[in-house]
Amino acid sequence: MNALPWTILFSFAGAILALDAGTRSAALARRVGLVATLAGLAAALLAATRFTPGPGMQTILDLPWIPQLGARCHLAADGISLTLVLLTGIAATAGVLFSWNIEERTGEFFALYLTLIGGVYGVFLSADAFLLFVFYEIAIVPKYFLIAIWGSTNREYGAMKLVLYSFAGSALVLGGMLWVFAAAGGKSFALADLAAAAARFPKNDQLAMFGLLFLGFAVLAGLFPFHTWAPTGHVAAPTAASMLLAGVVMKLGAYGCLRVAMPLFPEALAWWQPAIAWLAIAGILYAGLVALVQDDFKFVIGYSSVSHMGFVLLGLAAATPQAVGGAVLQMFSHGVIAGLLFAVAGRIVYDRTHTRRLEALQAMPLHRLLPFGAVVFVLAGMASMGMPGFSGFPAELAILIGTWKASPIWALFAAAGILVAAAFTLRVVQISFFGRTTAAADSAPGDGLPFAPVTWPEKAGAVLLLASTLLIGLRPDLLLDWINPALQSPLMQAALKGGQP
């Protein structure tokens, strides 16, 4: 457990070192990035081996920080945090491996990348609302530069849209948080203290505060109809940033909903529940259907992310123990799978073909030219469809069963979303890698490898992500044994029972 704060420290220290290393050589900056993310992953794994699951957040570090505001530097973790810290470690390491080919301003790239990662770790480990918010905002600005400097298609627009949506969301959170803080007496930002005070607020205030906090966080989780930043941002971003954005940053929003909004206002959750659930379902179906007709490889995956995050939000809204547990599992699962999909589309395919138009890809016999990419993408596609054996299966199954208990109608609509996901995934697999094997394709230059061979960092990154999704697909209990006890804590129990004692 005590190893967890090192994840934050390694990332921020790595950011400074990478900046300095970048002035010497790109290769050095890359190595700094890899070492820093690996060190973070190692710290997370070390903490995981020594973790005893239990209800409530286990304090790791608790120091006074700003007594005038009652803010403390309070780091703590439970099974939910640990799951997401582990995901961050995996996704961050894979992201570095898939950005091995960044040659321009490499030092700055990894400095921004690691700053973002440090902020993400911080959010997952904060037990103080102020500290959580500080880390949450630290994670916003690097995204702009990562996309605007190293991105592709329409990058400045995509970057600005994404950052303004994120910042508008965090403005809602800031307003809600300050309001709760002031109404609770303005003495403390500790989540436990705020929750204790929040129960006594007038009902209408609770509804509004929950609305601000939940919607603010949910913008970052891609809640329909505030999801439009996600596809444009993901498409414009460089591969590693897409992987992080879809894989980890969207989880920040869902985590904020689960950790801050829901436990503080269980009664308001019950009131808002139908609205959130239907928006989540709308997101699942709408984004899935849009993904079905895209002609840009990355847009398909961008919309699929929104669709999959809809399951997370639905699981949270259903607020039964099984659904919420499934939602956390889905956060992990989608983080890994989205990373994999973006890695294939952005790094393995686009960096070689220089086109993402499905029509153009269809004309290339990619399964022969890039067999490694084809294998990885088929596996990732299966995982994304929720095939048994991959992590998406237990996660979505748990969400559906848990949601059924809350409302069978919601579960039915969401199940239709799984069909849509299967449809758009199969379509994109078919078109991108197994296009028309025409005469033109047969006469492709030398029929050998017109593309640069797949490099070792790409293979290592793909193996890391595939192994993670397979492991959790086969042994979901590894994570569920951490997550379920965490749901037994008094704060979570209040949320899961909708405020009923």
Place this chain on the structure above:
Amino acid sequence: MNGVSYVELWRALLPEGCLTLGALLVLAIDLAAPASRPAAARRGAATALALMALAASAWATVRAGTDGAAFGGVFALDRLTLVTRLGVIGLALLTVALAGNLSRLANAAEYLALILFATAGFTLMAASNQLLLAFLALELASLSLYVLAGFDKTRPESAEAGLKYFLFGGVSAAFMLFGFSLLYGLTGSIAFPEIARQLAAQPPSALLVVALVMVLVAFGFKAAAAPFHLWAPDVYEGAPVGSAALIASASKLAGVAFFARLLWAGIGAPVAATWLPVLAILAAASLVLGNVAALAQSNVRRLLAYSAISHAGALLLGVMVAGRSPGSVVYYAVTYGLATVGAFGVIAALEAAGPSQRIEDLAGLHRRSPFLAGCLAIYILSLAGIPPLAGFLGKFAVFADALRAGGLTGPTGWLAFLAIAMGAVGLYYYLLILKQAFVAAPKNGAAKIFIPPAARLALGVAAVAIIVFGVAPGLILGAF
């Protein structure tokens, strides 16, 4: 004035004494220097002397202590005075070190002497606890600033800036004096505590409202709050960069501290209902106008001016809730000043290297000078309110106070929500600046930028201070 002690006066006024003496010495030595002496050497001597005077003043400020009223209540030596004086002296130090393009100005020594005089006015504003002294302090500062704004005789824009600032400032000073005279008429006293006592004892009158509106108009001008902001864009654009930096930073801090004291200690909470609504209107107008108008700017300095107007809205909100403790608004003003001085320092370095008025002139700054670009990012992100930089915590502390003062039912709570919403608008134009600096490629022929060592040090100090105050805000907040 019983118990007047000249020893006490000496102690209370020593910071201003150091500054005034320093200014006179700067002038005298420059006058006495033989004409054969190269201009650079004279500039160097004057700068060194000015820095020494500021350092001595800071030392005298700390030595003056915080043991309450001094010299029969004319001065208030409390924590607000201490922090504000140190703040304006620090900001003036940075301004002197950063005004790298002094070489463009014919009479560097006079320029520096004026900065010292203005700073003496600022420190006196922070300490004054009486209407007459306050007005004198304000005028000492303002007159110096008018001249500073118009100091660059080679550029007509500078003359325009000086004239506009002078006209607006003169009118607002007249308003303030009129307001003060009405206050004196209502209460028969010029001492803040006595005025508060008298006002609390009498029923609210129309005359009081008139007096307060007059005073607040002057405050609105001083803080560049809408709708009295019209001078700000022209002055920020035309004035020599050091003058603009001083007007935007130290002058703001001194004004905020002085008006917080005047409104809460001098006029008092019992009649707050008469002046809080006026301040609320000014704050709301500034927040909206500043942020929205900034979106349309293409000139860096004008953009900073509109950003300053929006920050003035937040500062007014801070003054509205400074009754319990002025800690958060002073923290806000100090850290805002640091970021603004820094941003003007970057502009100064750019101006020395070529044109730097349009936002596009920042293009490729990361290539031309990574150090400058990095510092600019810290200043701008602090202005935008991104943690862990000090600008974030300033906003957070002020908004927290605003909501603690009355929840959402109070006007301050709604203003805090407005300010938070407008902050999201603000990020857009701040990012436009950073986009040019970090994303755009340098223009053809844009050379590397040389930064003088003193300016480099000052830029670094400002950036580090923003981070340190942001991570450890207790350094300022804990002083109250």
